[in-house]
Amino acid sequence: MADKFILLIPCAGSSVRFGGNIPKQYVTIAGKTILEHTLNVFIPLEQIHSILLVSTINDPYINSYKNLSDKISIKKVGGKTRAETVLNGLNSLNCSDDDWILVHDAARCCIKSEIIKKMIDELMFDEVGGILAVGATDTIKKVDNGIITGTLKRGNIYLAQTPQMFRYGILKKSLNNKQLTEFTDEASAVEKLGYLVKIVQSNTANIKVTYPIDLLFAEVLLSNKH
Numbered sequence: 001m002a003d004k005f006i007l008l009i010p011c012a013g014s015s016v017r018f019g020g021n022i023p024k025q026y027v028t029i030a031g032k033t034i035l036e037h038t039l040n041v042f043i044p045l046e047q048i049h050s051i052l053l054v055s056t057i058n059d060p061y062i063n064s065y066k067n068l069s070d071k072i073s074i075k076k077v078g079g080k081t082r083a084e085t086v087l088n089g090l091n092s093l094n095c096s097d098d099d100w101i102l103v104h105d106a107a108r109c110c111i112k113s114e115i116i117k118k119m120i121d122e123l124m125f126d127e128v129g130g131i132l133a134v135g136a137t138d139t140i141k142k143v144d145n146g147i148i149t150g151t152l153k154r155g156n157i158y159l160a161q162t163p164q165m166f167r168y169g170i171l172k173k174s175l176n177n178k179q180l181t182e183f184t185d186e187a188s189a190v191e192k193l194g195y196l197v198k199i200v201q202s203n204t205a206n207i208k209v210t211y212p213i214d215l216l217f218a219e220v221l222l223s224n225k226h
Contacts, residue, residue: 004049004099005120007042007163009106010085011035011055011062012078025106026061029215030222035065037109037222043069045113047120048102054078054089083183087175090168097169100129103186104163107209110221111163119165119200129166130198131187132206133158158199160185161206170195 011025025035032040035053042048051071055062056078066072077088086103095101100120104111115132123130136157142150164186166174174189183189187197209218 003124004095005047005102006093006095006099006168007048007051007102007104008086008089009035009038009051009053009104010078010082010089011053011059011106012085013082022061024209027209027215029109030219034109034209034218035106036068038104038106038111039065039068039072041109041111041113042104042116043071045116047117052089052093054085054092081183083175083186083189086186087172090172090175093168095168097167099168100124100165101168101171102163102165103171105208108162108206109209110218111206115202115206116163119163122200123165123198126198127167128170128190128195128197129164130200131164131185132161132202133199134161134202134204134206135159160187161202161208166190 011023013023026033029037039051042051048071050073051069053062053065053072053074055074055076057076059076062074062076066074075089075092077092078085079088090101119132136154136159138154140152140154140157141148142152166186170190171186174193177189177193190197205221207214207217207221209215
């Protein structure tokens with residue numbers, strides 16, 4: 001039986017940096033919510049077997065997204081951290097260890113299907129998995145208490161994006177291994193166990209809406225997608 005590709009989107013964050021009265025994934029932009037824009041990229045992909053949205057237990061918005069596709073299921077098992085939310089989502093799935101989990105930020109609504117297909121094609125025969133990333137173009141400074149302490153060689157610096165795609169068994173084992181508050185992305189947990197994580201070249205259009213000003217950039221990108 002062929003390995004399944006399952007998309008997991010953590011939707012339990014509080015959007016502290018974004019501010020506002022509702023979590024940023026439910027903010028409307030270009031006629032749809034950020035989360036709906038994101039889902040509309042993944043739903044048509046034949047490679048994606050199913051989509052799991054992981055929210056908090058008292059999320060008042062999430063239930064309506066089930067109507068977008070038969071692929072979508074919802075689990076209200078979100079944790080205090082991203083890693084805990086992802087792990088709780090993994091624990092709710094019925095998967096084999098070799099199945100693929102693609103963890104994607106709900107707020108990366110400008111991703112294009114071509115990039116997702118490229119990622120799947122490049123990683124599908126790998127034993128571990130990898131992440132989308134883009135090489136740094138700015139000069140990168142190390143800073144301590146507001147003072148520059150060094151300049152990094154940007155040729156070796158990549159900015160991590162999502163999806164981050166790993167075998168189910170490896171990702172679950174990695175997130176169970178350490179303090180969950182330690183990890184800001186799935187790759188960090190996998191790296192800690194000594195696995196080799198690959199990079200799939202992405203582009204700067206795959207932005208994450210983090211601050212209100214990012215809505216302006218996202219609206220331009222979404223307008224040019226169609």
